[in-house]
Amino acid sequence: MITLGLVGIPILSFAQQKFHITMVMPRDEQTIEVVYKDYLKKLNVDATYTFLRFSGKPGDVAELRASLQKLKTDLVYTWGTPTTLAVAGTSDSPNEDLARRNIPVVFVEVTDPVGTNIIQSFEKPGRNVTGITHVAPLAQQINTIKAYRPVKRVGYITNPAEPNSLLVLKGLAKVAAQHGFEVIDETLPLNDAGQPQASQIPAVVKRIADRKVDFLYIGPSTFLAFSHRDAVTQSALEQRLPTFCATESIVRQAKCLVGLFSNGANLGRFAAHKTAQILIQKKPADQIPSETLQRMSLLINMPVARQLDLYPPIGLLNVSEVISETAVRSAQAH
Template identity: 30%
Template structure:
C-alpha cells in the first residue's frame, strides 16, 4: 500500500529496506520509470527483484547483506564445543530466510552440527515455534535477518533463556538485545553504500537496471558479556578480539 502511494505521488526514487519492503516497491513500480534502490536484502535473486547480481534488469538495484554463514557456524562451534544441534526459526514465505536455511544446512555438518528448523507463516507463530525448537532438544538457536523472528526476538529469547540455551544473532543489534554473539556486518557502511548508489541514479549518472547489486561480505564478531556470564560460558580463545556490546 505504501509503495503504491509513493508511485501515485510520482517520487523520483523509492528506497526499500529489507526484503518485504523491497519486494513491495518492486511490484508497485514494475513496468514504470521510477527506480527502486534496496538495501539489506540478502538474496535479491531469490526474492525475484533482480534478474542477476551483475545485471539487475528492470529498474531495481541496491545492496545485499550476505550473511557470513560459515563464519557464524564456526563461531557457534567455538562457544559450544560439545553442541550437536542448532535450532533455526524462519518465515516460510521470506525468500532470504529460505535461502539462508538451505545454505546453513549445507555447511553445518562440516562442523559437526545437525540443524532443526521450524517454519512460521506470521509473527503470531514465533513464540510457539520457539517453544517447539526447545522441546526438540536444540543446544542453541541461530537467527537470520528474518523479519518476523527479529521483530519478536524477545519471545525467542524468553524460550531460550528458560531452557538455558544461547541465541546467536545475525547482527550487532540482536546481540545488544540479548543474543549471545554474532558475526556482524557493518550496516552503517551498507547504508552509506546504498545512498551513494541512489545519488548516482538521481543525478542521471547511471541507470538502476545497469548497476550491479553491491554486496557487503566482511564481518566481525561481537558478543554480549552479560549474556555470556549469565549462561556460565567463557569467551573462546579464537574470539579474544571480539567486540563486547551491551544495550
C-alpha cells in the same frame, strides 16, 4: 576528487539539483538511514525525503503501491526483503507503475535478492533495482558459532510466510552437510490469514530447546529478528539456549548472545554511494551491481553470556566488539 569514508567513493561536485527520495520501511529510521542521508549530503546530493511505513502484510501491498503512485519521486529506498518485494515486485512480476515511470529502487538488508527474484543476478540486476545485502556467508557464520562452542545440533525457526526464512533453511541444510552438524527445524504456525503467530514463539523455542540443540540460529528474518526479536531472544534465554544472530539490531537491542553482520553505518554509506551514482552520475540501476560488504562485525552480548554462564573464548574476544552492562542500560533508556 577526494574520497571520504568508504574507500573509493568520491565526493561529487556537479551542479546542484534537488531530488526527492521516498523511504519505505517497516520501522522508524535507525542508524542506516541516518548515515544514508548524512552521507548523501557529503556526496553533494541535495534531497528531500518522504517516509512511508509498510506493515509487511501481503494484503497491504496494493495500498502501499497506490501511495507511491501518488508521489513524484526520483528514487525509492527500501529496507528488508518483504518491503522491497512489496515496492518493486519481482523480475517476473514487477511493480508496473515504477517500471513505467522509470523510478529506480535502492534496497538495503535484503538477504538474497537473487533467490527471491528481486534481481536477476548480483552483477547485472536486469531491472531498475540494485542495493546492498548485509549477511555474512552462511559458512562463515557457522564457523563463528563453532569458534564459540562445538556444535552438533543447530536450531532454526522457519517462518513460512517469509521468503528469506525458507531460503536460509535450504542454505543451512547445505552447510550442515558440509560441516557435519544437524539442523533442528521448527515451523512457526500461521493463522487463518496466513500470518505467523507471534504468540507461539515461546512454545516453538521450547520445542527446539527440548531437542537438545547447542545453538539457536536466528537468521535475517524481519518478523523474528526485528519485529519480534525480544520474544525470540527472551524465550531462548529462559530455555538457557544460546543464540547466534545474522543481523545487528537483535544483538544490540535484544538478548541475542553473538552475531556476525555488516555494520549498519557502513550499509548506509554504501547505499548512499549507489544512490549518488543513480541520481548524480545518471548511471542506470540495472548497470550497478548489487553487493555485500566484505568487512563484517562480530558482536558479543556479555550480559547474556553471564546469564548463560557461557563465556566466549579469548580468541573471539580479541576480534569482537563486546556489549557491556552499561551499554545495555543505555540502549534500554533510549
